Amino acid sequence: xxxxxxxxxxxxxxxxxxxxxxxxxxxxxxxxxxxxxxxxxxxxxxxxxxxxxxxxxxxxxxxxxxxxxxxxxxxxxxxxxxxxxxxxxxxxxxxxxxxxxxxxxxxxxxxxxxxxxxxxxxxxxxxxxxxxxxxxxxxxxxxxxxxxxxxxxxxxxxxxxxxxxxxxxx
Amino acid sequence: xxxxxxxxxxxxxxxxxxxxxxxxxxxxxxxxxxxxxxxxxxxxxxxxxxxxxxxxxxxxxxxxxxxxxxxxxxxxxxxxxxxxxxxxxxxxxxxxxxxxxxxxxxxxxxxxxxxxxxxxxxxxxxxxxxxxxxxxxxxxxxxxxxxxxxxxxxxxxxxxxxxxxxxxxxxxxxxxxxxxxxxxxxxxxxxxxxxxxxxxxxxxxxxxxxxxxxxxxxxxxxxxxxxxxxxxxxxxxxxxxxxxxxxxxxxxxxxxxxxxxxxxxxxxxxxxxxxxxxxxxxxxxxxxxxxxxxxxxxxxxxxxxxxxxxxxxxxxxxxxxxxxxxxxxxxxxxxxxxxxxxxxxxxxxxxxxxxxxxxxxxxxxxxxxxxxxxxxxxxxxxxxxxxxxxxxxxxxxxxxxxxxxxxxxxxxxxxxxxxxxxxxxxxxxxxxxxxxxxxxxxxxxxxxxxxxxxxxxxxxxxxxxxxxxxxxxxxxxxxxxxxxxxxxxxxxxxxxxxxxxxxxxxxxxxxxxxxxxxxxxxxxxxxxxxxxxxxxxxxxxxx
Ligand SMILES: Cc1ncc(C[n+]2csc(CCOP(=O)(O)OP(=O)(O)O)c2C)c(N)n1
Ligand SMILES: [Mg+2]
Numbered sequence: 001x002x003x004x005x006x007x008x009x010x011x012x013x014x015x016x017x018x019x020x021x022x023x024x025x026x027x028x029x030x031x032x033x034x035x036x037x038x039x040x041x042x043x044x045x046x047x048x049x050x051x052x053x054x055x056x057x058x059x060x061x062x063x064x065x066x067x068x069x070x071x072x073x074x075x076x077x078x079x080x081x082x083x084x085x086x087x088x089x090x091x092x093x094x095x096x097x098x099x100x101x102x103x104x105x106x107x108x109x110x111x112x113x114x115x116x117x118x119x120x121x122x123x124x125x126x127x128x129x130x131x132x133x134x135x136x137x138x139x140x141x142x143x144x145x146x147x148x149x150x151x152x153x154x155x156x157x158x159x160x161x162x163x164x165x166x167x168x169x170x
Numbered sequence: 171x172x173x174x175x176x177x178x179x180x181x182x183x184x185x186x187x188x189x190x191x192x193x194x195x196x197x198x199x200x201x202x203x204x205x206x207x208x209x210x211x212x213x214x215x216x217x218x219x220x221x222x223x224x225x226x227x228x229x230x231x232x233x234x235x236x237x238x239x240x241x242x243x244x245x246x247x248x249x250x251x252x253x254x255x256x257x258x259x260x261x262x263x264x265x266x267x268x269x270x271x272x273x274x275x276x277x278x279x280x281x282x283x284x285x286x287x288x289x290x291x292x293x294x295x296x297x298x299x300x301x302x303x304x305x306x307x308x309x310x311x312x313x314x315x316x317x318x319x320x321x322x323x324x325x326x327x328x329x330x331x332x333x334x335x336x337x338x339x340x341x342x343x344x345x346x347x348x349x350x351x352x353x354x355x356x357x358x359x360x361x362x363x364x365x366x367x368x369x370x371x372x373x374x375x376x377x378x379x380x381x382x383x384x385x386x387x388x389x390x391x392x393x394x395x396x397x398x399x400x401x402x403x404x405x406x407x408x409x410x411x412x413x414x415x416x417x418x419x420x421x422x423x424x425x426x427x428x429x430x431x432x433x434x435x436x437x438x439x440x441x442x443x444x445x446x447x448x449x450x451x452x453x454x455x456x457x458x459x460x461x462x463x464x465x466x467x468x469x470x471x472x473x474x475x476x477x478x479x480x481x482x483x484x485x486x487x488x489x490x491x492x493x494x495x496x497x498x499x500x501x502x503x504x505x506x507x508x509x510x511x512x513x514x515x516x517x518x519x520x521x522x523x524x525x526x527x528x529x530x531x532x533x534x535x536x537x538x539x540x541x542x543x544x545x546x547x548x549x550x551x552x553x554x555x556x557x558x559x560x561x562x563x564x565x566x567x568x569x570x571x572x573x574x575x576x577x578x579x580x581x582x583x584x585x586x587x588x589x590x591x592x593x594x595x596x597x598x599x600x601x602x603x604x605x606x607x608x609x610x611x612x613x614x615x616x617x618x619x620x621x622x623x624x625x626x627x628x629x630x631x632x633x634x635x636x637x638x639x640x641x642x643x644x645x646x647x648x649x650x651x652x653x654x655x656x657x658x659x660x661x662x663x664x665x666x667x668x669x670x671x672x673x674x675x676x677x678x679x680x681x682x683x684x685x686x687x688x689x690x691x692x693x694x695x696x697x698x699x700x701x702x703x704x705x706x707x708x709x710x711x712x713x
Contacts, residue, residue: 022291063474069296069316072350164349
């Protein structure tokens, strides 16, 4: 088992997300996260799907996704040759005695505080899964009230791009 | 040309060469029906939308053309679902058109609103909810293209009533350009060469032919390959007819309800060439075990089938006809004489089990009926079946000579498929005799289509094995649940002969083996609708 990141170009149309979500549940594939947004071409959206499974599962996911007419292109992103990020908002309990300690931790992680109240701090962090997990771990002691995450998005390093048509550009 | 949306759909159907559609009207599809009146396209009014979908499927499988069915919104559309799911499992090209409530009302749970694109997503190759009248020509073009190319399947088009009423400057696209749909037809030559090498190496090769061989019209190539290399062929249920039943290399159907020799061959092969088959559990329930013994070749137009259920050493994605043709050209016969001798021996040791023919039991033996029927059938006669013991008896004891003449619900196992499918087959092939082999249970699932064959004057014949039981489930309860028979008795069946008579049709009941030949001849020589009801012993076994 392991985590695999798939970049999927799809038609930017209603219903596509539900088709893809339906396919995953129907075929018993596990998604860790799914993030979607429009690309530089407004007709195309790009999904980043993190799948939990072995090589057989990833192959099945890819082949089944490819069968969907709305799916234009799929590429599995290699860990070492791509950059991945997730944006996470964490609301943590804070009072006069813990606030400064939390702020210190936030600085070390190069995260931001985006909201303050008498008994909470809301922290924004972006990074890869490990970094976020580490911050989460550090903040646990103060009491995490709420976490919201975008899911991982990923892009290849260097010149490479994932585009339709000229597949040799890859 | 300025057309209404409804007219645009009709025009597109005409341009696609559609000659007949199967359907059932309702408020949300009325604009379409209004426009259809002006066309030469024939409309067959079924008695239930499920019947329309199955009839379109029977039509498609008998003719190779895309079947078309139509229904209204809400319950009309949901009634199509079983037929769509059936077509999806059996890779049958189908275009389903449904009416939908007005676009501005979608999502408000108004009268007869159902999310049919959502509901059919899991069983459709693709579907559309049309938002603009101007999109209709493109969508129809795409729908027919998607349904009939690559691995065929059902495509649904949901058309809100305002979209049918709206207007469009009609121009039918000449070609399609769908970014995410580019089926690959040409098998990779290097892979094909590898198959040829494997065949030359193999001592015990076997070909497993599935429905894909029939869909790709590749029977000739299949038989050529088998003959040239002396390779025995087993078929899945969907592959029946891809090689003549009496061909010396045909071992029959494999799987849990298959014949001994076919299963023996598959389990002892050193090379298994799977063509156009999905390797589902009914056919091969222990793929790992087989793959450990044999080198596996898998040829399919759908890349997702390859490696899904069995580990493959030589995958080939492409149209089976082209792949087999290329293979036949380069392949050489290996050293298979010993294997051929073993297979022949096994075949002789395990002939089809025909019970001894007794008279005076009050029952007709279905296996015997099918054996006699085989001798009376013409090559072009089309047989459809229902599901249950009747289906397995037909698969194993009826001899089929040609592709597209055996039409049965393979993947979904849909009771109630065979009779409406026979309706569609008869519409598509009016010159062929069409016989639905039925069970008393299955027949009652879609028997309302008697009204359809009456109204549309379709001389469909029904050969019913009436065991007053849900025979196959009863047998399961007998073998696996300690004979605790429950909810499998149909002793209150209607008098089927009288039922046919109520529609003005003929019928006859037989209950002795001595009547079989003469009764079958009478049924086959009649040119109208005819029911031959055979009383069958509830204890008669499937295999
Ligand atoms: C729509 C549907 N419902 C239930 C089943 C489960 N099932 C499989 S075979 C069978 C019995 C069929 O009875 P009949 O048509 O009389 O055929 P027989 O086995 O007696 O020949 C049933 C209920 C099914 N295949 N399809
Ligand atoms: Mg029965």
